[in-house]
Each structure stands twice: as structure tokens, then as C-alpha cells.
Amino acid sequence: xxxxxxxxxxxxVRAKRGLNHVHVGSLRAADHxxxxxxxxxxxxxxxxxxxxxxxxxDAVAASDPADKExxxxxxxxxxxxxxxHYAIPDNVPHI
Amino acid sequence: xTSFDSAAARSDAGAARIDSAGAGLDAGVARFDEAIxxxxxxxxxxxxxxxxxxxxxxxIAQHAHSEIIGMQPEGEWxxxxxxxxxxxxxxxxxxxxxxxxxYLYSAAETLGADRGDxxxxxxxxxxxxxxxxxxPTRSFADVGVIGWLVDGAAICNQVPLCRSSYGxxxxxxxxxxxxxSFHQRQGxxxxxxxxxxxxxxxxxxxxxxxxxxxxxxxxxxxPDADSPNTAQSMAWKIKRHTNDELRQRFVDxxxxxxxxxxxxxxxxxxxxxxxxxxxxxxxxxxxxxRRVISGDGPMNAQRLRRRREADEDGAWVREAAAAHAAASSxxxxxxxxxxxxxxxxxxxxxxER
Amino acid sequence: MAFDDxxxxxxxxxxxxxxxxxxxxxDPLAGVPGDLPDGVDRAELATYCLMLGDDALILSHRLxxxxxxxxxxxxxLALANIGLDLLGQARLxxxxxxxxxxxxxxxxxxxxxxxxxxxRNLCLAERADADFAHLVARLFAxxxxxxxxxxxLTASRDPMLAAIAAKGVKEVTYHRDYAAQWVVRLxxxxxxxxxxxxxxxxxxxxxxxxxxxxxxxxxxxxxxxxAVDPAALEAEFTQVWTHVLQAATLLxxxxxxxxxxxxGNFVAAESSPPGGDAVAAxxxxxxxxxxxxxxxxxxxAGEHTPALAEILDEMQGVARSVPGGVW
Numbered sequence: 001x002x003x004x005x006x007x008x009x010x011x012x013v014r015a016k017r018g019l020n021h022v023h024v025g026s027l028r029a030a031d032h033x034x035x036x037x038x039x040x041x042x043x044x045x046x047x048x049x050x051x052x053x054x055x056x057x058d059a060v061a062a063s064d065p066a067d068k069e070x071x072x073x074x075x076x077x078x079x080x081x082x083x084x085h086y087a088i089p090d091n092v093p094h095i
Numbered sequence: 096x097t098s099f100d101s102a103a104a105r106s107d108a109g110a111a112r113i114d115s116a117g118a119g120l121d122a123g124v125a126r127f128d129e130a131i132x133x134x135x136x137x138x139x140x141x142x143x144x145x146x147x148x149x150x151x152x153x154x155i156a157q158h159a160h161s162e163i164i165g166m167q168p169e170g171e172w173x174x175x176x177x178x179x180x181x182x183x184x185x186x187x188x189x190x191x192x193x194x195x196x197x198y199l200y201s202a203a204e205t206l207g208a209d210r211g212d213x214x215x216x217x218x219x220x221x222x223x224x225x226x227x228x229x230x231p232t233r234s235f236a237d238v239g240v241i242g243w244l245v246d247g248a249a250i251c252n253q254v255p256l257c258r259s260s261y262g263x264x265x266x267x268x269x270x271x272x273x274x275x276s277f278h279q280r281q282g283x284x285x286x287x288x289x290x291x292x293x294x295x296x297x298x299x300x301x302x303x304x305x306x307x308x309x310x311x312x313x314x315x316x317x318p319d320a321d322s323p324n325t326a327q328s329m330a331w332k333i334k335r336h337t338n339d340e341l342r343q344r345f346v347d348x349x350x351x352x353x354x355x356x357x358x359x360x361x362x363x364x365x366x367x368x369x370x371x372x373x374x375x376x377x378x379x380x381x382x383x384x385r386r387v388i389s390g391d392g393p394m395n396a397q398r399l400r401r402r403r404e405a406d407e408d409g410a411w412v413r414e415a416a417a418a419h420a421a422a423s424s425x426x427x428x429x430x431x432x433x434x435x436x437x438x439x440x441x442x443x444x445x446x447e448r
Numbered sequence: 449m450a451f452d453d454x455x456x457x458x459x460x461x462x463x464x465x466x467x468x469x470x471x472x473x474x475d476p477l478a479g480v481p482g483d484l485p486d487g488v489d490r491a492e493l494a495t496y497c498l499m500l501g502d503d504a505l506i507l508s509h510r511l512x513x514x515x516x517x518x519x520x521x522x523x524x525l526a527l528a529n530i531g532l533d534l535l536g537q538a539r540l541x542x543x544x545x546x547x548x549x550x551x552x553x554x555x556x557x558x559x560x561x562x563x564x565x566x567x568r569n570l571c572l573a574e575r576a577d578a579d580f581a582h583l584v585a586r587l588f589a590x591x592x593x594x595x596x597x598x599x600x601l602t603a604s605r606d607p608m609l610a611a612i613a614a615k616g617v618k619e620v621t622y623h624r625d626y627a628a629q630w631v632v633r634l635x636x637x638x639x640x641x642x643x644x645x646x647x648x649x650x651x652x653x654x655x656x657x658x659x660x661x662x663x664x665x666x667x668x669x670x671x672x673x674x675a676v677d678p679a680a681l682e683a684e685f686t687q688v689w690t691h692v693l694q695a696a697t698l699l700x701x702x703x704x705x706x707x708x709x710x711x712g713n714f715v716a717a718e719s720s721p722p723g724g725d726a727v728a729a730x731x732x733x734x735x736x737x738x739x740x741x742x743x744x745x746x747x748x749a750g751e752h753t754p755a756l757a758e759i760l761d762e763m764q765g766v767a768r769s770v771p772g773g774v775w
Binding site: 006029030034038040041042045 | 520521522525526529622625626629633
């Protein structure tokens with residue numbers, strides 16, 4: 001197996017001011033500045049962004065899908081975090 | 096951990112997982128089957144059958160290779176384009192194809208594949224690409240016909256893939272399909288313009304249609320009866336329609352476009368079948384398709400040679416960049432946030448303007 | 449039918465927010481007055497627009513020739529982007545040349561139906577690249593020079609030239625950055641890449657004098673605030689060029705601009721500036737520097753290397769082979 005000469009980078013683009021950076025894909029680059037240039041040419045050819053982040057793929061830590069239940073299910077019954085959990089009379093304005 | 100090894104997938108999904116061995120295997124099967132049944136997407140680090148992973152890698156890689164090899168037939172005409180507008184359009188289109196190849200290699204790499212390895216497989220002829228690109232481009236009308244017929248067929252193939260079960264592939268296809276709709280339109284517009292031009296130009300267009308029609312029909316693959324992998328791919332929701340279904344859609348879509356253009360599709364058997372509600376049409380020369388796929392098409396050797404030369408000629412450049420980067424400290428970097436540690440190549444012009 | 453076009457078929461997806469997908473394309477020249485500035489010779493302005501337009505057109509052609517040959521796929525994207533930017537600049541400038549000239553020629557008449565002697569590009573733009581090191585060295589030199597020029601041209605009295613320059617500054621800033629990064633990576637990469645980068649710079653250095661050799665058209669239009677005299681760009685160019693070559697370990701760190709090495713002092717190294725006998729008469733009004741008898745052609749005066757004829761054969765072949773053709 002021939003490994004690629006350059007490491008893999010994950011690319012995040014902010015589409016416009018006021019939005020989060022969103023993961024859009026990956027690319028190969030030798031260094032961070034090259035990764036930024038490449039990200040600009042690859043993922044913003046059509047005016048798609050105002051800001052780019054790149055991060056080496058091997059620097060990303062992720063949750064394990066096998067642990068999905070332990071990670072995420074416990075938050076699903078915390079209904080009191082949601083505004084609709086609370087009954088407020090219709091005649092009370094602005095709340 | 097043999098058949099359900101998603102930890103072999105790239106470390107994107109994080110550090111090596113602590114796997115709960117046998118229990119994890121059965122749970123993994125169940126999760127995968129359930130996700131497919133519910134029409135949910137499979138994501139990179141999910142458990143998946145090894146056959147699914149291999150099929151996805153192969154399909155995405157072949158698709159990526161097709162985009163990259165597909166730059167060549169049209170790329171030859173960028174420097175020759177007869178107007179500057181057509182030159183800009185074609186350069187942007189061929190550039191998009193490089194971009195599409197990269198989106199797809201990126202998707203393949205989420206499955207643990209390595210682009211360097213996939214490129215090697217392409218160059219050594221161990222992985223295929225679309226047979227359409229093994230035909231030569233003989234006139235500038237071919238640029239238009241490739242946009243109209245070849246990209247049109249590609250869109251028919253690709254739009255359903257936007258709902259492919261593998262998330263990164265589906266997302267890449269959404270982006271690609273959006274971008275390719277300009278590719279098809281620019282081709283058709285070029286042909287319309289040429290058909291309004293001189294008699295010689297109209298002949299160029301018809302000649303080009305004659306040469307590309309049958310290869311375009313072949314892009315949907317062999318007839319369903321000869322396509323053994325289709326059933327499994329459809330069960331896994333990698334594919335959503337059979338080859339013959341998509342070919343029929345393409346023909347139905349193309350016939351009125353040909354009429355509007357004023358060209359004749361070179362199939363004497365082509366006619367509307369009111370009973371079926373579809374066009375009847377002739378079968379391409381499947382022996383020719385087999386020959387081209389097996390490497391014996393008009394341009395196979397040249398296409399691969401060009402790709403190999405670019406890869407080999409570029410090796411010293413890639414190695415030099417890697418060597419230079421090895422001396423720089425890695426750090427998260429951004430255009431929007433001040434960069435904590437830029438590499439020396441980067442900061443070189445800071446303050447120059 | 450859902451397959452009429454890709455967009456339509458995709459409407460069952462409401463997840464576009466996942467994709468940073470842009471819109472909002474704008475015409476950078478919208479609202480810019482197209483009138484020619486007062487007191488400017490139309491033919492001279494047309495010639496000047498051809499000079500800058502041809503530089504971009506011919507360099508773009510060389511970049512187009514790299515398509516499917518770049519060292520990595522990401523660089524295919526980058527080189528195509530630069531080629532597209534330059535092509536866009538060329539189209540605007542050739543269009544301006546046609547308007548200024550007033551004979552009704554458009555960008556394609558000028559690009560596709562002119563002979564080599566009518567082209568005013570620098571010879572540096574037309575040379576073929578022996579390898580990627582030659583490409584980035586030449587791209588770095590021309591981008592550095594063009595950025596310095598366009599930056600000043602934004603103050604041109606011709607509003608159209610000023611607007612084209614303002615657009616170009618943003619583009620060429622990136623071109624220069626891309627090229628400079630590669631010069632540094634290759635120069636300070638492996639022993640092999642260092643050797644190749646050094647060879648490329650050494651090949652290029654004697655050809656750089658052409659960049660600062662003012663043509664009478666440039667001098668004349670600069671004197672009325674329309675053009676930029678390229679002689680004025682030398683200091684900025686030299687500073688950037690030297691800085692990057694030092695970072696690339698292609699020049700010793702302490703090289704001063706007036707120092708003795710030929711790479712850092714390319715103008716002094718050029719013993720015979722461009723301008724052969726054929727242009728001697730044309731430049732007779734130019735003070736100093738226009739030494740005669742050089743074998744090096746002077747692109748600004750319509751003198752070119754054989755490479756330009758090869759480029760034009762390729763670029764113009766289809767357009768010329770179909771008389772009356774529409775595309």
C-alpha cells in the first residue's frame with residue numbers, strides 16, 4: 001500500500017458571518033498554510049465562504065458510535081431543558 | 096473483529112476504539128441493518144459489513160478516478176477554445192472535475208482508504224474508471240456533446256446517489272450534482288450556438304453526436320441481466336435504480352433535447368412507445384463496452400500514461416513539500432482567526448503588503 | 449419529471465445548510481464609467497491595455513497547459529484558479545483595448561486574430577516551463593511584479609483601468625502568495641528540490657530586467673496619470689524577491705540589494721537589456737538603459753521568442769479554421 005506523501009486535513013467553512021463553521025470535507029496538504037490555500041480553491045470556488053478552518057485529521061478526537069447510547073441517550077429525557085415543557089397562560093405576553 | 100472492523104477506518108473518527116469484542120459485533124450488525132432499514136445514513140465510524148465497506152470504497156474510488164481521468168478529453172481543448180468565454184467556461188469545468196475527484200477521494204478516505212494507494216491502483220490498472228473517457232475528442236463540438244450527453248448521463252446516474260446510504264458519499268454527490276448542472280447546460284448552449292453557425296459547424300455537431308451517443312448509453316453499465324452486483328448494492332441502498340431504469344430515463348430525457356437542437360440521434364430503432372410511455376431504443380455494442388473496460392479502448396493507454404506521468408513527475412514536488420513541512424510545527428490554523436503558528440512558507444509574505 | 453435537471457431532482461433535500469454553498473455573483477465593473485479619460489491618446493491607451501492584457505492572456509495559456517499535469521490534484525485546482533483569474537483580467541483588458549482603439553474589435557478579435565508581432569506581452573510570460581520549479585519561479589516573479597503594478601494602477605485616471613486593477617489586486621495577491629510558498633517549499637525542501645529551484649531561479653534571473661524596462665507608451669501614459677511606469681516597480685519587486693529567495697535558502701540571509709550575487713541583483717546581472725535593433729528607433733527617446741544590440745527580444749515592442757508563435761498556433765487554431773464560426 002502506497003501512503004500519500006501529505007497528511008489529511010479536515011476542512012470547516014463559515015458560509016457567512018453569523019453562522020458556525022461547518023465541516024465540508026477533507027484534503028491533502030503538506031502543511032497548514034497549504035491546506036488553507038487548497039481548502040480555499042477546493043471548497044470555496046463558488047463564493048461559499050468567509051472563513052476557513054483546517055485541522056489535521058489525526059488531531060480530531062471523536063465519540064465512538066458504539067458508545068452512542070451512553071453518550072447521547074441520557075440527554076433525551078431532560079425535557080425540562082425545553083421551553084415547551086412549561087405551561088404559561090396565553091394571555092401572558094413576551095415569554 | 097474481522098468482518099465488522101470499522102476501527103480500520105481512518106482515525107478521523109478518533110483515537111483507536113476500545114472495542115467490546117464479540118458483543119460489539121452482533122450489536123454492530125443490528126445497528127447497521129436497522130439504519131439501512133430506516134433509510135438512515137451510515138456514517139464513517141459506524142459498524143458496517145466488510146463487504147459494504149469494500150463495495151463503497153471501490154465504487155467511490157472508481158467514481159473519483161472517472162472525474163480525474165475525465166479531465167483529459169476536454170482538458171485538451173482548453174488551450175484551443177475558439178473564444179475567451181468558452182475558454183473560461185471550459186477551464187472552470189475541468190477544474191470542477193478535479194474538485195469532484197477530490198470530494199470523492201475525501202469520501203473514500205473516510206472509509207480508511209488512502210488516496211495515494213487508490214491513485215496507485217488506478218495507475219496500475221487495478222481499479223477502473225468510466226469507459227466513456229477512453230474515447231478521443233476530435234473537434235470542439237465534442238466539448239459541447241460531452242457536456243450535453245456525457246454529463247447528462249452522469250447526472251442521471253448521480254442524482255439518485257445523493258440518497259446513497261453512505262453519508263459522506265451522498266453529501267459529496269449533492270455538491271457534485273449541483274455543480275454539474277452548469278456543466279450540462281454549458282454544453283447544450285455551445286451546441287445550440289454552433290447549430291446556428293455555419294454548415295460546417297452543424298456537421299461538426301452531428302458528427303460528434305454520432306460518435307458519442309452509443310458510448311453515452313454504455314455509461315449506465317451492462318444490462319441488468321448481466322449486472323450481478325446490482326441486487327446487493329440495491330439492498331444496501333448504495334444504488335437506488337437499476338442500470339436499465341436509468342438508461343431509459345436518460346433516453347426519454349434526451350430525445351426532446353435532440354429535437355430542439357436539430358440533430359439526429361444515430362439509432363434507427365429509436366421511437367416513442369405509447370403503450371410503455373417510454374422510448375424504445377437499440378442496444379449499444381456490449382462487446383465494445385467489454386473491450387473498452389478491459390483496457391482495449393481507443394485511448395485507455397494514453398489516459399493512464401498521462402495520469403501516471405503527472406503523478407511520477409510530481410513526486411519530487413510532493414516530497415519536497417513534506418520535507419519542508421516536517422521542519423514546521425503543526426498547529427490549528429485559520430483564515431478567520433489569528434494563526435498561532437504559521438509555517439515558514441506561510442508567513443513569508445506577511446507584512447509585505 | 450424529477451430528472452429534468454439536477455437542482456430539481458434534489459429538492460427533496462432540505463439539508464442544504466450542511467453545505468456552504470454560495471451565491472451572489474457580482475459584476476466588479478458594474479457602474480464604472482466607460483468613457484475614455486480626457487487628453488489621452490486612444491491608440492496609446494489601447495496599446496497599454498494590450499500590454500497588460502496580453503501578459504495575463506499568455507501566462508494564463510501557460511497555466512492552462514499544466515491542466516492534468518500538476519504535481520497534486522489540489523494544485524490542479526490552484527493553478528486553474530490562477531489561470532481563470534488571469535484569463536478574466538485579460539478579457540477585461542482586451543475589451544478595454546478594443547473600445548479605446550475604436551475599430552470595433554472585441555476581446556476575441558484581439559485574442560484570436562492577431563499575429564505574434566501584434567502581441568505586447570512580456571517575453572517572461574510566454575516561456576515554457578521546464579518543470580514545476582520553473583513554473584513557480586516565473587509565476588512568483590510575474591505575480592510580484594503585477595501586484596506592485598496593479599496596486600499603483602488603482603489610482604489611474606482611467607476609471608476602467610482603475611477598477612480592473614482593484615479587482616486584480618485581490619486576485620494577484622493570492623497568486624503571489626501561492627507561488628512564494630512553493631518557492632520556499634522547494635528551495636528549502638529536499639536536496640533535489642533545492643537544486644531544481646536554484647536552477648529555475650538562475651535561468652529566470654537574467655530575464656527579469658525586461659520587467660523594469662519602460663516602453664514609451666508606458667512612460668507617456670504614466671506621465672498623464674493613466675499608466676504605471678514599470679521602472680518604478682523595481683524597488684518593491686527586488687525587496688520581495690530577495691526576501692522570499694532568502695527564506696527559500698536560495699540566497700544567503702544577509703544579501704543586500706546592491707550585493708554581488710546575480711540572483712539578488714538581477715538588473716545589474718543583465719548586461720544587455722532587452723531591445724534589439726528593430727526597436728532601437730522606437731525607443732530612441734528613452735533615456736539610458738536602452739542599450740542596443742541585445743539579442744533578447746522585447747515583448748513590449750512586439751518582439752517575441754519562437755514560443756509565442758507556438759502558443760498562438762495552439763490558441764488560435766480552431767477559431768481561425770472555421771471562418772464565420774460562432775461559438
